Amino acid sequence: MIKRLLVLALLPFSAVAADDFARQWPLQLSQPDAGAYRVPLDASVYSAVHWRDLRDVRVIDADGKPVASVVYAAAVPLGGAVRIAPLQWFALPAASVGGDDDLSVVVERDTAGKVVSIRNSVGAAPVAGSADPVWLIDLGGEAGKLHKLLVDWSDAAATLDLGYRLEGSDDLRGWQVLDPQVRLVQLRNQGNELRSNGIKVESGLRYLRLVPLQRSGAPQLQGLRGEFADAVEVGDWQWQELQAAAGGNGKDGYLYRLQGRFPVQRLDVVMPPNSAVSWTVSSRDEDRTRADNGEPVWQTLTSGWNAWNLSQAGKQQRSPSLETSGIVDDRQWRLQAEPGAVPAAAPALRLGYRPGSVVFLAQGRAPYLLVAGSADEGKAQAALDPMLAALRAHNGPQWQPAAATLGAGAQRAGDTAYQQAEAPRDWKNIVLWVVLVLGALAVAGFAFSLIRSSRAEKKET
Template identity: 25%
Template sequence: MRQLCIASILLLLFAGSVLARDSRPGDFAYGITLQTAGTEALYQFSLPDVVYRSVTRSDLGDLCIFNRLGEVVPFTLSHITAPSPAIPERRKLTLFPVSGSRLQEPGNVSLLVKKGDGGSLVSVQTAEPGTRSSRITAYLLDAATVKAPLRDLILEWAEQPEGTVTKIRIEGSDNLEDWTLLAPSAVLIDLRYGNHRLERRIIDLNGSMMKYYRISSAAETDLPKFTSAAVHLSPAAAELPRHWTRVTAAARSNRTGDYLFTTSGLMPIDRVRVQLPQENTLIQASFFSRATEKDPWKQGPSVLLYRLSIRGETLTSPDVVLPVSSDRYRLLRIDQAGGGIGNGLPLVELGWLPARILFLARGGGPFQLAFGSGRPGTCARGDNTLFRQFYDQHKERYIAGTALAGAPVPLAGKAALRKPFLPYDTKTIVLWSLLFLGVATLAWMALHLHRQINITKKGNEK
C-alpha cells in the first residue's frame, strides 16, 4: 500500500510538470527567422503580411518567438491605431477682388495698392479707367501678418442654385510683382445629390510662407463670388504607413447592388478604397462585415462614393474610414436609387496598420517568429505584466533595435492549422489519463483506508 501511494504521488507530479510545458516551434505551421544586428537587449519589428494570412486567431494568440535553444522569449504585441487628427489653427485672410476684362490676364492688370504696417494690404484698386463695371478676374489674399507655414486654403462663395464646379489657379508673391505658381488647376465643387452634398473647398498650399496670394480662373469661366478665405496653419499629421491589399468583389445573385468580397487573412482593416467601374458615377453606399459566413452582418459607415470627370480631371471619393476589425467577410451595398454603378464590378482595396512586436533578446539568436496553430491556448508572453511595464517606464533610455523578418519557412506545415478533434494532442491525452488514474488511485486508497479504520473501531468496541 505504501509503495502504491508513493507511485501515485510521483505520477501526479510527473504529469503536472509535463502538462505545464511551454509552446514549441513544432506546434506552429510556419516560422520566420529574425535577423538582429548588435547586442541590444530589446528588438522590434512590424508584423509581416504573411503572418496575418496564416494565423487562426484574430487576437494573434497563435504566434510565439523562440531563441536558438527553442525557448520562448518574452515579447509584447502592440496594435497600432491611427492618431486622431489634430485640430489645426485657422486664420482668416482679407479678400480683395480685382476687376478686369475677361480676356485680360490677371498679371497684366495694373493695380493701385496701399499697404499698412508690416506690408498688410489696406486697399486694392485697378489703375485702368473704365474697369469698375468689368468682371472680377482675380482675388488677392493678404497673408502678410501670418508668420507660419500655410497648410491649406479654405474658400467660401455664394451658393448657386445649379451648383458650382470650377477650376482655379493660385499664385504666391512677396512683393505683388513676382509671382510663383502654387496650384495650376485646383478644382472647387459644391453640388447637391439628394440629401447629400459634395464639396471641395480646401486647396493644399504645402507649407507656403508667402505674403500675398492671387486666385484666378484656370478655365474659360468666371470665378465664383468668393465671400471669405481662411488658412490652416498647423502642419498635417504624418500619415502612418498603411499596408493595402486588393480583393475581388463578386455581385450577390439574390440582391442587386450587393457586392461580396473576402480578405485573405485576419488583418485589422481600418480603411477601404473603392474605384467605381464607370466615370461620372455618384452613388450612396454602405459597408458591412462579419467574422464567419454564419454570423449576422454588422453595419459599418454609409458614405457617398463618386468618380467624376470634371473639366479634364478625374475626381474620386477619398478612402473610407472603417471601425478596426479583422472580419474576413465583407459586403458593399450600393443604393440603386441613383442608378447603381452600371456595368462592371467595383475595385476594392483594404488597408490596415500592421502590429508591432517588441521582444527580449534572451538566450541568443537567431530568433524565430513561429505562427499559425489550431491548438488551444496561447503562447506565454509578457504583454500584460512586467515586460510591458518596464519598457513603458524606460523606453526613452533603452532604445530597441530593429529586427529584420526573413522569408517564411514551414515548421509543422498546414497540418498545424487544423483544430484537433480533441482539444489536445495524443501525448497530452495520455498524460491527462495518467493524471486522472493517479487521482482515482489516491481516492481508492483513501476509501480503503477509511474502511479499515472503521473495521478496527468496530473490533475494539466488541
C-alpha cells in the same frame, strides 16, 4: 503484470507537446547587442494569425523558449516634439454665458468656422467694479492636439488665486464641462514663488471657454498659449485588394473575404470607368454576435459613401479613400449599392492598413524566430510598455528599439495549429483509479490463493 500496467498508465506524462504555431520567420538583427528590437509585420504574418489581438504572434529563441515581447496590431503614432504657440482668444461679458448657453448669436464666424469677431465683447483689462470676463478660445485646425492651456498675466508680480470652469463645444451652442474647477495661482512670500498657470486639456472640441467662478479679482490678461504635442505617423499605407465572390450581385450586395486579421483603417472601391455609386459598407466575422438563424450579424461601417471613377482625355480620376472610425479586423465584407445604381461589373474592394510591429528583448540564445498562427489562447504578453515609455522620455519621443527584419517564411505546424486543443484529461485521477483497481485485483488474487491452499489442505487430511 502489475508493473507493466503501471508503466502503461504513466506514459501520458512523458509525451512531448506538439508544435502549436502554423508558420515561422527567421529574424535578422541590425545590431548584434542592442538588447531590444522592433520588427515590422508584413502581410504574411497577418494572414497566418488566428486571434484578433494577435496573441498568437510570438518571438522564440534558438532553444524554442519564448522571449519577452509585445505585439502592436497596427502602427502606433509616435509623439513629436512639444511646441508652444499663441492661441486666438476673445473676452466675453459674464452675462453672455447663461440661459441656453448659445454663443452663436453673439459670435461671427467665417465659412470655415473661424471666429472673426464678437458683438458686445469686452477688453482684456477688467473695468473696476465689473465682473471678470469669460475667455473664448478658437483652436481651429489645432483641435484635438492641445495638451495644456497656459495663461499669461500682464502683471507677473500680482497676487492671485482664481477659479475657472473649463468648457468645450463644437458649434458654440451646446457646451460640455471639461473641468468643473481649475485653479490659477500666483503667490510670492519672502523671495519664494508659487505659480500655477497651466490647465490640462483632454478634448478634441474646437471651441473652449474659461468661465470665472468668482465675480471679480482677475488682473489684465496678456495672452493665452497652447502646448501641443504633434503625433508623428509611422509606416506607409499597405493595401489588400479583394475581388467579389461568385454569386454576389448589386441587389443583395457583393461579398468579399479577407484572408487574415489585417488592422483595416481605410476603404477604397475601384469602380468601372465613368461610373458613380453610393455604397453601404458592412463587415462581420464568425466570432461576432450571431442572429437567430446562427449567421454572424453584419455591422454597418458607413452608408451613403459615394465612390466614382471618371475617364477623361485618357486620364482617370477616382474618388478618395474613406477612413474608418477605428480599426476593423473582420474577415467578411459586403458592398451594397443604392437602389437603381448597380455598376456594370463587380467592383474591387481595397482595404488599407498601416502595419504593426513586435518589440522583443534579446533573451536566451540567438538566432530568434517569429512564430504565428495558433488556436491556443496563449499567455499574457510581457509588460514592456512602461520600459519603452521611460526610454522615450529619456532619449526623445521618436526613440525606437533597434531594427529587425523578417526573413523568408516557412511552414511550422501548418493547419493543425488552428485546431482547438482537446480539454486536458485528469491523468492523476485516472492513474489513481488504475492503482486502486490493480490493488483490488491483487487483494482478490491473494484471497483466491488462500482459499485454494485451504481446500488443498482439507483434501490431504
